[in-house]
Amino acid sequence: MIGGRRDMPLNRDSTGRFLPWLIAVMVYLASLATMGALTMTKIANEWQSSLTGQLTVQVPVSMPAVESRDAAEDEQVQILLALLKGTPGVESAILMPLDEINQLLEPWLGVVDASASLPLPRLISVTVSPDAPFDMAGLREELQSAVPGTTVDDHQQWLNGLLDLAGLIKLVALLVVVLVGLSAVIMVVFVTRMGLAVHRQIIELLHLIGAHDAYVARQFQWHALKLGLRGGLIGLLCAGATLFLADHFVSRLQASLLPDLALTPLDWLLLVAVPLIAALITLITARITVLQSLARLL
């Protein structure tokens, strides 16, 4: 039995009967919001780490007949590759094969040889050393003077937009967790005050026998903890099931932009911590509510 002696029949109260279910809903929402925030962090980190130090050089498209175009482009590509490989800080510069470009276009154009029928630009994938000093503006100028019309994309504009979105989603998730926590506190305060009113006579007796306010508060706090743990466990199980299903469906989507949603041990630890934190909040809230209410009695 948690917390030892029970001098008040709090277990038989109708006041706290719905508290575990409300806590369960709160823990469920807080768990999903927490996992949502974690997933967004994971996605943002993956995007950032995969794109940091990566540049894409786009060779301008020329519009004459395909044969002459290919020959001209090959020459331009070789000039750019030589220039890139000679640039300090550039680790590698690889011409992206046409097959790979076709694959990138498959979601929009289907399985066709797009490069044969469309004036697609040639792409050079460049990896920059994270440690070496690197002059991005200088490289841009050099490439454009070597082959006019060449563009360099460091993905920052796209990445910044996605990171802002991910940050916003994380903020909303955090807000949900905070609101859920506040709601839980308000509920516990309400239920505890109801309990104090219901058991007023017993509390008066305990005081007359010599009980400190803390003795009375302990009875309420352990009861609240028990209800909080019970509700938290239900909420945790529901959240776990939901995340399992979500992971199952995401893995079936095979969407390359979405990371693996499978929970890591650390994620599980955090998920388990949510109901424990909720139970701790109920305990502390009940204690403070009782102590403040009793202090106003005399």
Add this chain to the structure above:
Amino acid sequence: MVRFEDVALSYGDGPNVLQDVSYQFAPGSFHFLTGPSGAGKSSLLRMMYLALTPTAGRVTIFDRDTAQLKRQERAVMRRRIGVVFQDFHLLDHLTAVENVSLPLAINGESDRATRQDVAELLAWVGLKEHLDALPPTLSGGQQQRVAIARAVITRPALLLADEPTGNVDDRIAVRLMYLFEELNKLGTTVIIATHNDSLVARFRHPVLRLNGGHLAVQKQENVAAARLTASAVVESQAT
């Protein structure tokens, strides 16, 4: 031990239920408190177990002015006071043993450690067969004995009993009085409010009589223990 100085008490805007009460209960004394219903016996006791503060005057217990006590100090002082309430105030969801061990639990002692002592005391008051009975299953007299056991289990410095023998037969009443006397011999100051004149007559202790809110010493056996102050409304009958 307990001193009343020009004490008056009223509830809200009502008339005084106690007035000009001045008296000192010496440490280790044993007093009966008598008087008709509504005379203020329970109110006087309630001031002594710190449930009420006087409207006027001063009540001093254990050398502390009760009106000046802080909330936590009241709790500490109440642990030195055993109270037998007129309507028992037992907790219906707790067994007899759990009810009696309540003051010990409040003092921080574990139920396991105190169960033996509690069981022995309950056996002494004739409830050996009802240790784990819930109060609603006990008779009025049995409940009263549980309440008495709860009041004395901590061997309080001050024992206040409001009609402690009102629901028991004479044989049990006398037995309970012997229990109070034993405690008194161990140093507990005992004050018993009762209507039971035959019981009062049987034990030779000072008798205080409340009438119309005024306190008077009716019988003063132990002059050293009871001192009537000049301002008290006196109606003493020395025996």
